[in-house]
Structure formats: C-alpha cells, structure tokens
Amino acid sequence: MRLDLPPIRAEHPLNAALLDFLRAQGCPPGGPDDYALGAWQLHTHPDLLDRLAELARHAPLHAAYGVPVLAREGIAAAAAVGTSVLLVRLPAAPSGLEAGTPVPFLAGHGWQAVDAWQSELPSAEGTRRLSGTVRRALAGVRDPAS
16 A cells, blocks of 8 residues: 655754654565555554544645654644654643653654553543644644744
8 A cells, every 4th residue: 555645844944853763764665565655664553644634634644754744834743653652743741641652862852752542531532632732733833934
C-alpha cells in the first residue's frame, strides 16, 4: 500500500528537530508489499495513522520520512510514531492524559509524547481529550516570519 501526502516545510527551522529525528529512522520500502508513505516505508502502524486523522478531522495530513504529521502552514504540530505514540508540539505535557514513551531528543525541542489510545479512559473521553490536545498543538504553531 502506498499513500501520498504532502510534505511539511523541510526548510523551516521549527521543523528541524523533528525532521532530524525522523530522517535518522527513515528508509525506502523494502518490497512491493511494504506499507509506504510517499517514497518512504511507513514507520507508524496504519491504525495509528487513522487515529491521527480521526483526532483532527479538518486538518490535512502531511508526511515526513514515512511518518504522518499534522501541520499548520507547513509547520509540524503533531506526529504519529510507532504503534501508540502521538508527539505534540506543546510547551508542557498535557494534563489529564497518559504519557507516551518519551523521545528525549525531541523533548528538548518542545515535543511531548502522549499515548494515542488512552486505555485508562472511556473511549469517547480519551478521544475528546486527545482531540483537544491536537487542536491546541495546531493552534499553537506560529511562523515567526509571518
């Protein structure tokens, strides 16, 4: 399966840390049956890709090195990695949500890890809280050059 999504703005300094992290893991698909996101092997479980899209229905998905990303004006605000982690660009970890496996390199650049499934909460409540967190991350993205 191959899904093509627009890339985020590679030249923007606010995307540098995330892109450095993802680039180090990115690789082309190993064969025709591999899941791919653009020219890169998908580095997110397909269910997590769908989860990210569900949490921000009106925000278009973008791609970076095989990882789905939500962006505003080409600046990354959220990304889905592995099988259960959402990375959100926020100044502090969101309260009321189970943390995901942290990515130390990105934590120093304003990225917070949260669990994408929030299994400790009723399904609808987990989705509501995560959607709000993703909306805050998208709203908080500002291009200082604009």
